[in-house]
Amino acid sequence: MPYVMVPVPEEHVQDVMQFILREMAKASLEPWDEVSVTRLFREVDEESRSLLAYAARATISGKELSEGDAADLMQLRAREMAGIMRDLNERASKANRPALVMTRTVTETLPNGRTTEKRVLWMQEELAPLIHAAERAELADVPAPLDGGRE
Numbered sequence: 001m002p003y004v005m006v007p008v009p010e011e012h013v014q015d016v017m018q019f020i021l022r023e024m025a026k027a028s029l030e031p032w033d034e035v036s037v038t039r040l041f042r043e044v045d046e047e048s049r050s051l052l053a054y055a056a057r058a059t060i061s062g063k064e065l066s067e068g069d070a071a072d073l074m075q076l077r078a079r080e081m082a083g084i085m086r087d088l089n090e091r092a093s094k095a096n097r098p099a100l101v102m103t104r105t106v107t108e109t110l111p112n113g114r115t116t117e118k119r120v121l122w123m124q125e126e127l128a129p130l131i132h133a134a135e136r137a138e139l140a141d142v143p144a145p146l147d148g149g150r151e
Contacts, residue, residue: 029098032127034134036097041134044091047084050074053135055101055121059128064106064120085121098124100131 008016030036041049054073058065071081089099103119110116123131 026098030096032097032124032130034130036095037127037130038134038137040091040095040100041131041138044088047074047076047080048088049135049138051081051084051088051101052131055123056128056131056135058121059123059125060132067103067119067121070121098127100127 041052044052051070051074054065054070067078067081071078074081076084085101085103088101092098092100100123102122104122105117106120107115108118
């Protein structure tokens with residue numbers, strides 16, 4: 001592959017190099033598939049499954065689920081829910097896969113016309129149906145394809 005030289009002001013060289021390294025790391029991640037999601041879903045604890053399921057349902061329905069609402073649904077404090085999210089994403093990182101549940105900040109318009117920012121849970125749209133299927137299979141106690149169909 002030929003090299004390309006791009007002029008970068010000296011004060012931005014370190015930032016550009018960090019950006020390049022982050023993008024290279026992202027490109028090397030393996031995507032989630034049905035087998036890996038099902039295996040993960042069965043291995044994690046009930047709180048983690050609940051968080052994944054709530055985030056997947058919100059993503060599929062196109063609705064926003066705030067961190068506070070998720071914590072209330074799970075009957076946990078926000079700090080505990082954030083810890084669960086961190087543990088899930090560390091597990092994904094160790095498996096060289098993209099993060100499972102992330103947060104992003106959105107602007108919400110209040111009834112009085114003012115705006116405020118709130119943090120909502122976010123999940124890749126391709127991942128949500130896989131988690132939803134793993135949840136349905138677990139609830140129905142259906143044997144899941146843990147090895148890709150190979151015995």
